[in-house]
Amino acid sequence: MEQTHVVAxxxxxxxxxxxxxxxxxxxxxxxxxxxxxxAEPPVPTITALEQAINVFxxxxxxxxxxxxxxxxxxxxxxxxxxxxxxxxxxFQKYGFRARRLVDVGTxxxxxxxxxxxxxxxxxxxxxxxxxxxxxxxxxxxxxxxRRRGALQxxxxxxxxxxxxxxxxxxxxxxxQLYPTNDAKTARQLVERADAAGAGAIVLTVDxxxxxxxxxxxxxxxRQDTGNCQQCHDRTAGFAGYLKRKAMFxxxxxxxxxxxxxxxxxxxxxxxxxxxxRKPVLVKGIMSAQDAAQALAHGADGIxxxxxxxxxxxxxxxxxxVLPEVxxxxxxxxxxxxDGGFRRGSDVFKAMGLGATAVCIGRPYIWGxxxxxxxxxxTAMRLIDEELISTMRQAGVGRAGRISSADxxxx
Numbered sequence: 001m002e003q004t005h006v007v008a009x010x011x012x013x014x015x016x017x018x019x020x021x022x023x024x025x026x027x028x029x030x031x032x033x034x035x036x037x038x039a040e041p042p043v044p045t046i047t048a049l050e051q052a053i054n055v056f057x058x059x060x061x062x063x064x065x066x067x068x069x070x071x072x073x074x075x076x077x078x079x080x081x082x083x084x085x086x087x088x089x090x091f092q093k094y095g096f097r098a099r100r101l102v103d104v105g106t107x108x109x110x111x112x113x114x115x116x117x118x119x120x121x122x123x124x125x126x127x128x129x130x131x132x133x134x135x136x137x138x139x140x141x142x143x144x145x146r147r148r149g150a151l152q153x154x155x156x157x158x159x160x161x162x163x164x165x166x167x168x169x170x171x172x173x174x175x176q177l178y179p180t181n182d183a184k185t186a187r188q189l190v191e192r193a194d195a196a197g198a199g200a201i202v203l204t205v206d207x208x209x210x211x212x213x214x215x216x217x218x219x220x221x222r223q224d225t226g227n228c229q230q231c232h233d234r235t236a237g238f239a240g241y242l243k244r245k246a247m248f249x250x251x252x253x254x255x256x257x258x259x260x261x262x263x264x265x266x267x268x269x270x271x272x273x274x275x276x277r278k279p280v281l282v283k284g285i286m287s288a289q290d291a292a293q294a295l296a297h298g299a300d301g302i303x304x305x306x307x308x309x310x311x312x313x314x315x316x317x318x319x320x321v322l323p324e325v326x327x328x329x330x331x332x333x334x335x336x337x338d339g340g341f342r343r344g345s346d347v348f349k350a351m352g353l354g355a356t357a358v359c360i361g362r363p364y365i366w367g368x369x370x371x372x373x374x375x376x377x378t379a380m381r382l383i384d385e386e387l388i389s390t391m392r393q394a395g396v397g398r399a400g401r402i403s404s405a406d407x408x409x410x
Contacts, residue, residue: 049371054386055342055363055379061370062133069228070132072220074365077309078212083316084309087340090317094349095408099395107388108398111357113334114279114300116172116199118357119149120384121399122347124376125308125338125359126176126202128157129245133369136160141368142168144376148384151357153202156189156259161246163196172199176283178259179203179268185251190275192247201276202303203269206284206311208260214310266297273298281336284311286321288328295329302329304337308361319350326354344386351399352407 045060046052063071077084109120124145131137137159145152146169153174154165166173175193179186190201221228233240239253273280282294283303291302304318304325318339326335337350338359347358360383367375391397394406 049374049378052378052382055366055382058363058366058370058375058379062366066133066369067224067226069217069221069224069226070369072217073129073132074362076214076217076220077313078214078311079313081216081309083306083313084340086315086317087306087309087319088317088342090319090340091343091346091349093410094319094353095410096345096348096352096390096394097406097408098393102395102397104392104395104397106397107391108400109384109387111399113151113356114200116151118151120380120387121351121355121357122380122383122387123151123336123357123359124153124364124380125361126153126155126204127361127365128155129159130365130368131159133365134372136372138165139168140373141364141376142173144364144373144380145169146171147373147377148380150380153359154193156247157245159244159246161249162193162198164246166197172197174198174200174202174281176202176204177272179208179261179264179272180256181258181261182255183271185256186272187275188251189247190272194276194278198278200279200281200301201272202281202283203272204283204307205264206286206305206307208264209262210258210260211307211311212313266293269294269297269299285325286314286316286318288321288324291325291328291335295333299333301334301336303359304335304339304355305359306339308339319346319353322350322353322355341383344383344388345390347383347387348390348394348402349407351402352404354404 045064046057052058110117111121124141130141134140138154139160142152142165151174152169153176154162155176156178158165162173162175175198177186177190193201238257242248242253242256269280269282279300280298281301281303282299284305284307285291285294285302286304286306294302302325304322306312306314306318318337322337329335334356335354336357336359337355338361341347341358341360342363350358360379363383364376364379367379371378391399391402396402396406
């Protein structure tokens with residue numbers, strides 16, 4: 001089933017490229033003839049949310065209802081998108097050990113992080129600008145997290161204020177920080193989130209030097225015939241962009257030129273640590289060496305991530321480096337991970353390799369775009385159900401007891 005969706009999604013994407021004047025230059029011969037494409041069977045789309053059997057059904061609806069530019073923004077990697085592919089293909093390198101005649105009548109998915117218990121190890125990763133996917137922006141996602149008892153990280157670049165989302169979630173939210181090029185602004189953002197009840201501060205470090213070219217986003221934007229100027233006033237520059245982001249209300253935007261600063265070093269983690277008493281995690285770690293540096297400079301946790309393939313075209317999947325990161329930090333701090341998670345079995349494998357929790361991004365946004373809050377809840381429910389069935393096949397009754405003995409390197 002999953003492979004069918006992967007092939008179908010690639011077919012749809014190539015269909016977008018077929019309309020591009022650069023298609024032949026970018027992928028000579030890849031698209032085939034118009035007659036061959038027309039002969040391909042249509043990709044079925046569900047007509048009601050209750051028909052969804054996996055998150056790819058939500059993706060199919062989101063793709064057909066979302067503006068091409070917004071779909072491109074969500075789905076893009078960088079350059080040839082090979083790191084996006086690497087994130088998914090990494091899970092094929094691991095299996096799980098099936099066990100029999102173990103009492104798994106009751107399954108406990110709960111996990112604990114910094115003294116807070118969450119109903120599932122599946123958390124919502126920070127995704128910016130969710131008004132591109134739903135008129136109520138991030139609010140339906142926060143309400144869905146509340147209904148599911150899930151951990152949620154909130155982006156610096158939300159359309160709705162952190163305070164509003166804390167009220168919607170009615171539980172501590174983790175604040176993901178883009179430090180910008182100005183330390184005073186960064187501290188202002190952290191202190192605001194802290195005062196609103198942030199449960200942790202998550203410093204994103206994989207885009208500090210700027211990202212690589214997001215070609216899929218650019219190509220699909222060409223196919224969008226809507227009026228982008230209504231929401232994107234490109235004449236206003238970076239300050240105009242930040243004016244649409246609620247966390248920058250009251251911030252002196254004249255000081256800001258970027259969301260990161262290529263001159264930052266590990267000392268910044270120690271500086272951030274001095275601004276808050278909340279746990280500080282470093283997100284964007286893709287090596288044992290950097291995990292050790294994060295801990296040495298005061299980090300309370302690690303998030304293994306390549307920004308969903310949107311940071312670097314390393315061709316290295318997040319799951320590929322998880323074992324070395326876990327080995328580097330031992331049991332000293334929790335290790336979370338994101339990047340390519342679509343199935344409960346993916347979550348099981350990551351936890352077997354040492355992850356404390358797993359963050360999903362694109363799957364819940366597919367649900368948000370297609371069906372609002374109910375779609376987000378469904379994305380989380382489907383992955384939780386698959387995790388439960390995997391745990392039963394593996395003979396593990398509690399998520400916290402999934403171990404390396406349950407995972408097999410293929």
